[in-house]
Amino acid sequence: MAMSLQDRFPGVHFYNPALTEVQDDVEIGEGSRIGSMTILHEGARIGRGVTIGSHCNICHCEIGDEVSIQTGCHITRGVVIEAGVFIGPGVVTLNDKLKSGPMSYPRIGEKARIGGGSTILPGVQVGPGALVGAGSVVVRDVAANTTVLGNPARAVS
Ligand SMILES: CC(C)(COP(=O)(O)OP(=O)(O)OC[C@H]1O[C@@H](n2cnc3c(N)ncnc32)[C@H](O)[C@@H]1OP(=O)(O)O)[C@@H](O)C(=O)NCCC(=O)NCCS
Numbered sequence: 001m002a003m004s005l006q007d008r009f010p011g012v013h014f015y016n017p018a019l020t021e022v023q024d025d026v027e028i029g030e031g032s033r034i035g036s037m038t039i040l041h042e043g044a045r046i047g048r049g050v051t052i053g054s055h056c057n058i059c060h061c062e063i064g065d066e067v068s069i070q071t072g073c074h075i076t077r078g079v080v081i082e083a084g085v086f087i088g089p090g091v092v093t094l095n096d097k098l099k100s101g102p103m104s105y106p107r108i109g110e111k112a113r114i115g116g117g118s119t120i121l122p123g124v125q126v127g128p129g130a131l132v133g134a135g136s137v138v139v140r141d142v143a144a145n146t147t148v149l150g151n152p153a154r155a156v157s
Pocket residue numbers: 088089114115116117131132133134135136149150
């Protein structure tokens with residue numbers, strides 16, 4: 001019989017284990033909390049004390065300690081999210097240019113905050129401490145500790 005999620009990850013809280021899919025070869029650090037209707041795909045690496053809300057699709061990516069990801073996010077393969085990042089609801093990261101060309105993976109630096117409903121395009125690097133306003137489409141790199149807004153997202157002066 002397959003092991004239960006609680007047996008596989010004793011230090012992790014699943015809000016409703018029957019409604020969460022965790023594929024093979026996933027790591028989740030102690031003290032993390034995972035919401036319902038969320039899928040953690042094979043190869044996902046999730047740090048300690050991470051919160052992932054409900055209805056999230058978390059691909060083969062790397063999520064640092066104390067990251068918080070709200071409900072309804074799609075985090076694509078290859079993304080790196082550093083420690084202490086906050087991601088609002090409904091955020092989408094992307095990793096290829098409509099099935100052409102090589103994949104390129106966003107990276108979100110330590111303690112950056114991504115507003116709800118934002119989209120982070122392939123390969124974009126969001127610097128540590130940056131703030132992305134709600135509903136932004138982030139098409140180019142964001143410098144550390146900078147606020148960007150809008151579509152395309154531009155720095156606020
Ligand atoms: C970016 C943000 C932090 C700015 O907050 P603020 O400093 O209080 O800014 P203000 O509300 O005073 O707005 C300043 C200007 O920016 C504009 N603005 C604010 N947020 C914007 C956004 N997300 N996109 C585009 N423009 C925005 C305002 O319209 C205003 O423009 P104006 O000066 O021409 O009138 C905030 O608007 C935001 O997007 N927060 C994210 C919320 C979120 O996603 N939370 C997730 C947890 S639920």
